[in-house]
Amino acid sequence: MSTLFEPFRLRSLTIPNRVWMSPMCQYSADASGPDIGVPGDWHFAHYGARAVGGTGLIMVEATAVSPEGRISPGDLGIWNDRQSAAFRRITSFLKEQGTVPGVQIAHAGRKASTDAPWRGGAPVDHDAHGWQPVGPSPLPFDEGHPVPDELTVEGIQQVVQDFAAAARRARDAGFEVVEIHGAHGYLIGEFLSPHTNHRTDAYGGSFANRTRFALEVVDAVRAVWPEELPVFFRISATDWLTENPDDEREGWTADDTVRFAADLKAHGVDLLDVSTGGNAPKARIATGPGYQVPFAERVRAEVGLPVGAVGEISEARQSEKIIENRQADAVLIGRELLRDPYFARHAARELGGEVAAPAQYHRAT
Template sequence: MSALFEPFTLRDLTIPNRVWMPPMCQYSAAPEGPDVGAPHDWHFAHYGARAAGGTGLIIVEATGVSPEGRISPYDLGIWSDTQVEAFRRITRFLVAQGTVPGIQLAHAGRKASTDQPWKGGAPLGPDALGWQPLGPSPVSFDERHAVPTELTVTQIKEIVRQFADAARRALAAGFEVAEIHGAHGYLIANFLSPHSNRRTDEYGGSYANRTRFALEVVDAVREVWPDDKPLFFRISATDWLDEGGWTPDDTVRLASDLQAHGIDLLDVSTGGNAAGVHIPTGPGYQVPFAARVKAETSLPVAAVGMITEPEQAEKILVNGEADAVLLGRELLRSPSWARQAARELGGDVRVPEQYHRSV
């Protein structure tokens, strides 16, 4: 039996295989009007195709817990019941294909209010569907981005509540896995790293203070997320800075703290919080960070980052570097990657009856 196609159980949920789709923003939701932030036909077709292709778990893209928590005006949101109804169409179809539906709950922090990437991704002002970004400190991501408004403690508590409310709606929408976005330079990552967090109150300075917001969000979400359903956390394991940033040592330490607060799996990525850094990319370049967390803690991990070939993915699991693999761009290119990999590795994957002639 291929390790890639062994089921994986977390709490009471069994995911049929270890081929997972990470959150990848489509920047295709309505930016205003009655359907603002809600998924529509593009999202249904996009996620549905990967489910029909045999993907075991699909984590829907970064979904804003509030309007100002979106990366762009064109991102998904889950701050209203209208959005819940639209998500149900997608989760029902994924479940019908044997795929576990997950969702990433997110707040973009100081990198919010930008245009669609294919239009250049420039920051947008209030006169162009944009808004004023928020952050732990008035420190911009780079010279293009606006200086964020420093959050008050009262506002921080409100955002914690927004994460919990979003989790309740995600449950009502039919999602079986929730992931908290703590990576890529968005709000939780802004708090974690001393590069972006210059506060002097209980949310800044020491490791304990900088991780306080993340753990408060986890506690609030875990309180409303059912005990029988797993909760993930996505982390950037390093800022890729020589000094003054979040480090792999910090990630290992936080992994144990997250597990103690009810996180069931760490989704390990890197970067995104510091502009202009050199990231030595290449096949599987982020896997060692996941492998270290797995080796030094008891928290399950998923690996991501230029994982493209079935044998490469299989080796990561066989070598004990991760418990699952997340394929991003490769699943954009090949929606049926899981079925193709199963043929190569001798694995078993569900095939829709309509596609049996392709087996």
């Protein structure tokens, strides 16, 4: 059998194959009214199609732990019971197709209150259902973006509680994996990086202080999440600042990621979902097929923590090679699954693997 289609076990959960769907925001929930942040028909059809397509694990897009934690007014949320109840329709369908449902819980921090990307992604004001962003320090993301309010210690602790409450609701909603979003310049990543964290209290300065908030979130989520089910953490392995030899700006680095991965493992994280960038808008990033895979490979080799690899992974044999070479334990496919919801099924046919097929489709197997 193709290594890409071997099952993968984390705690008591067995994921049927190594083709997983990366979390990708759809910006398609109601922005106001009683259904704010509630998944609807678009989300059911979107995720359901990839489950029918044989994807082993589907990680639902960044889902906000509080209203101000959304990236855009159209983001999904899981801060109330109405939202979690609506997710049950999706998680039940995914499980019926043999897919493991996961959800990424998130807080956008200083990058919050922006429009959908197809409308330009600029900050939105209160008249367009916007709000005031928060962050570790009063540093705007980019020109034209608002200065975020600096979180107080009490505010930080409230966000920690919000993550824990979101994890509880995620389990009630039927999710079997919860992923903490610490990547792409959103709130947790902002605390990690000295580029965005200029605090002088217990949450800023030293490596231990800058990682304190993230580990408090992990501990709070792990405490309420079932012991038998895995917790993932998504990280940007580098800000792509000090990786550029002529760039003197200080940022989060690959070395920091390896060091932090060991802490995450000790605190009960079961897999590191390794991405990069997003925290510095003018960072220079050399992209290409599989360009982020080496960051995942290094964590796996040096820390012994299972990893997922992302970044311009779009072909079946490319995906299988990543698993065969032990660069990662799974591949998280993004844009290719937007282009082809049946990527896993097509890859299985190409590589000689197997995926579950709905009875209605058996005549085509």
